Amino acid sequence: MIDLSNVSLKYDNKTTALQNVNLSIDSGEFVFIVGASGAGKSSIIKLLLREKVATTGIVSVNGANVGRLKQHQIPLYRRKLGVVFQDFRLIPNLNVYDNVAFSLRVTNSSNKFIRNRVPYILNLMGLEHKAKSFPNEISGGEQQRVALARAIVNDPPIIIADEPTGNVDPELSHEILELLQGINQCGTTVIMVTHEQDMVKRFGGRTITIDNGRVVFDDVILPAGRG
Ligand SMILES: Nc1ncnc2c1ncn2[C@@H]1O[C@H](COP(=O)(O)OP(=O)(O)OP(=O)(O)O)[C@@H](O)[C@H]1O
Numbered sequence: 001m002i003d004l005s006n007v008s009l010k011y012d013n014k015t016t017a018l019q020n021v022n023l024s025i026d027s028g029e030f031v032f033i034v035g036a037s038g039a040g041k042s043s044i045i046k047l048l049l050r051e052k053v054a055t056t057g058i059v060s061v062n063g064a065n066v067g068r069l070k071q072h073q074i075p076l077y078r079r080k081l082g083v084v085f086q087d088f089r090l091i092p093n094l095n096v097y098d099n100v101a102f103s104l105r106v107t108n109s110s111n112k113f114i115r116n117r118v119p120y121i122l123n124l125m126g127l128e129h130k131a132k133s134f135p136n137e138i139s140g141g142e143q144q145r146v147a148l149a150r151a152i153v154n155d156p157p158i159i160i161a162d163e164p165t166g167n168v169d170p171e172l173s174h175e176i177l178e179l180l181q182g183i184n185q186c187g188t189t190v191i192m193v194t195h196e197q198d199m200v201k202r203f204g205g206r207t208i209t210i211d212n213g214r215v216v217f218d219d220v221i222l223p224a225g226r227g
Pocket residue numbers: 011012015016017035036037038039040041042043044086195
């Protein structure tokens with residue numbers, strides 16, 4: 001489903017963010033991407049979203065050669081991906097409700113569906129009381145949950161979450177991970193970037209470690225025994 005083949009990425013022809021990356025992710029997998037700050041994790045996501053084009057190599061998603069998509073094909077392509085950005089990217093002049101509803105409006109969901117679905121998802125995220133607040137009126141952790149709500153509201157086949165637990169406390173981060181795992185169990189492919197190695201060790205699962213732009217580990221980590 002997702003395939004990176006000999007992928008390198010250079011920014012400004014100077015910084016080499018990724019070097020000869022090979023990885024493939026099947027439909028329905030749950031994959032952690034871990035690694036130190038600056039390792040290249042978000043760069044992989046930028047390639048998957050076609051925010052960047054690989055300097056060398058091929059990125060393919062659902063059979064599409066992502067780097068070869070024409071400009072007019074990109075919006076439709078991106079709609080199949082539910083994305084939580086590391087910096088959230090909420091729309092500042094829309095309230096929480098409308099930020100989440102926006103994902104449904106651009107895909108022409110019916111008003112009736114939107115009126116049911118958005119409150120359901122806000123509730124799931126514990127955000128029902130913030131529906132009318134604007135992004136600059138809520139906390140970092142709340143913004144993060146709005147970003148997650150927006151990523152899942154469309155029920156996309158692939159969810160890509162860049163540090164979705166970076167701004168929340170351990171208990172909530174545990175809940176977010178369980179939520180993503182639940183979504184994964186219903187068949188959605190989930191790729192989750194995190195620097196929280198402890199959480200990965202506790203939950204276990206396929207883990208890809210990036211170091212200095214290279215894949216240095218790609219295997220299943222067994223969950224730590226719960227004593
Ligand atoms: N827009 C950019 N222009 C130039 N260099 C960049 C740009 N974005 C990232 N880089 C560089 O590319 C490398 C990989 O960055 P990337 O954002 O992929 O790291 P990351 O693993 O996501 O780190 P973090 O955990 O801090 O989010 C780093 O050396 C970074 O400084």
